[in-house]
Amino acid sequence: MKRNYFIYTFALSLLFLSACRLKDAQVTPVGKPLEYAGPTRKIRELLDSTNLTVFKAIWKKANMDSVILEGGWQAYTLLAPTDEGFAKAGITLDKVNNMPVAQLDTLLFYHTLETWVSGDGLKNLIGNNSMRTLLKRSDLPGFYANDPYIYYHYLGYHGGKLMVNGQPYTLKALEATNGTIYVLDAVLNKPEQDMIDYLKSKPEFSYLLEAFRISDSIYQATWKTPMVTRLLMNTPENKSFTLFAPTNHAFQQAGFNTVDDLRQRALSYPVDYSYYDDHMFYVSPTTSLDSVLSANHLDFNSAMRVNVPLVLFSNDLTDNSLLPGFMIRAGSQMHEPPQYIRLSFANTGGSIMVKQLNSALPARKLVTTDLLFRNGVIHVIDDGLLMP
Numbered sequence: 001m002k003r004n005y006f007i008y009t010f011a012l013s014l015l016f017l018s019a020c021r022l023k024d025a026q027v028t029p030v031g032k033p034l035e036y037a038g039p040t041r042k043i044r045e046l047l048d049s050t051n052l053t054v055f056k057a058i059w060k061k062a063n064m065d066s067v068i069l070e071g072g073w074q075a076y077t078l079l080a081p082t083d084e085g086f087a088k089a090g091i092t093l094d095k096v097n098n099m100p101v102a103q104l105d106t107l108l109f110y111h112t113l114e115t116w117v118s119g120d121g122l123k124n125l126i127g128n129n130s131m132r133t134l135l136k137r138s139d140l141p142g143f144y145a146n147d148p149y150i151y152y153h154y155l156g157y158h159g160g161k162l163m164v165n166g167q168p169y170t171l172k173a174l175e176a177t178n179g180t181i182y183v184l185d186a187v188l189n190k191p192e193q194d195m196i197d198y199l200k201s202k203p204e205f206s207y208l209l210e211a212f213r214i215s216d217s218i219y220q221a222t223w224k225t226p227m228v229t230r231l232l233m234n235t236p237e238n239k240s241f242t243l244f245a246p247t248n249h250a251f252q253q254a255g256f257n258t259v260d261d262l263r264q265r266a267l268s269y270p271v272d273y274s275y276y277d278d279h280m281f282y283v284s285p286t287t288s289l290d291s292v293l294s295a296n297h298l299d300f301n302s303a304m305r306v307n308v309p310l311v312l313f314s315n316d317l318t319d320n321s322l323l324p325g326f327m328i329r330a331g332s333q334m335h336e337p338p339q340y341i342r343l344s345f346a347n348t349g350g351s352i353m354v355k356q357l358n359s360a361l362p363a364r365k366l367v368t369t370d371l372l373f374r375n376g377v378i379h380v381i382d383d384g385l386l387m388p
Helices: 002-025 043-048 053-061 064-071 083-088 093-098 101-110 119-123 195-201 203-221 248-253 259-266 290-297 314-319
Strands: 076-081 128-137 149-158 161-164 167-170 173-176 179-184 241-246 327-329 343-348 351-356 364-373 376-381
Touching (some): 043 053, 043 076, 043 173, 043 179, 053 076, 053 083, 053 093, 053 101, 101 128, 119 149, 119 173, 149 314, 195 203, 195 364, 203 241, 203 248, 241 290, 314 343, 314 351, 314 364, 351 376
Parallel strands (some): 076 179, 241 376
Antiparallel strands (some): 128 149, 149 161, 161 167
């Protein structure tokens, strides 16, 4: 009994001493507490407070609240055109009331991103951030309901502007506690073509398509796999990539004056057998014609597939100094070797210049940039080829 009394008394003493020490350690606050100055409303409440009348009408008619809830998106990003932006695209409140819900879904889903990047976060980006939209399609060749095609947007910050797919917009970011609304002055149009559709529709790219066709035919005849033509098509096997597309004039500037010159180059030497190099990497030799053009498609082909999107817009090329020599894939023994971006970029007098690394040839000017397609982006070269 005495022992229990002692233990009880000792415990009370420790508690008393501990309380004294805690009291002694407390410091009287100095000055006024800092007030929270950040967002206070969720993105849905924030949207309600805006004057984005047409966007909100589409949201309501598309029952977007239910879509967000069912999708489980706790945080997301909206690219919301103003009423004036919708008007420029021919979309008014009256038209919204008469548009099919499926059409409104497509429009709204393409302007909704399933992840969140704030305005401050955007300003800290180097180049672009690839972001999945809610818009998916399973009716394209090779895609299915359980493996649909997904549309992306590429957001960045350049020259004080919001960049969306390489195009500049005034940066107006409305911040919420669970997302950001970027107010745009135009409606974004989703890509409707694959690269190959566009190139076939433009006579100035007939040399490029013929060069790819000739090279691929040699690969097929020799049981090789690096087929570039398939890379230009939107398929589940390949993610989106970047193509630096030379025009017919660019080929002519490099000495290929006729299609027959392309054939002669392709037959300069036979395609040898695949082999393992000294580092035990599996090497698929290229045709003599494809070796000239491989840097234009970042060395991607049927053997070196695009596993993750590698879409480079103009602000990527000028702002990201790490791109030249960047390792696209590490490679592994008994498989393909490491793959690098073998191009360098510069902004000269407002024009983007590109050349192959370690080449004695001058840099080539990109005469057209940021042409967006379902399977990537094209930049056009008109004054020569990217050659070693």
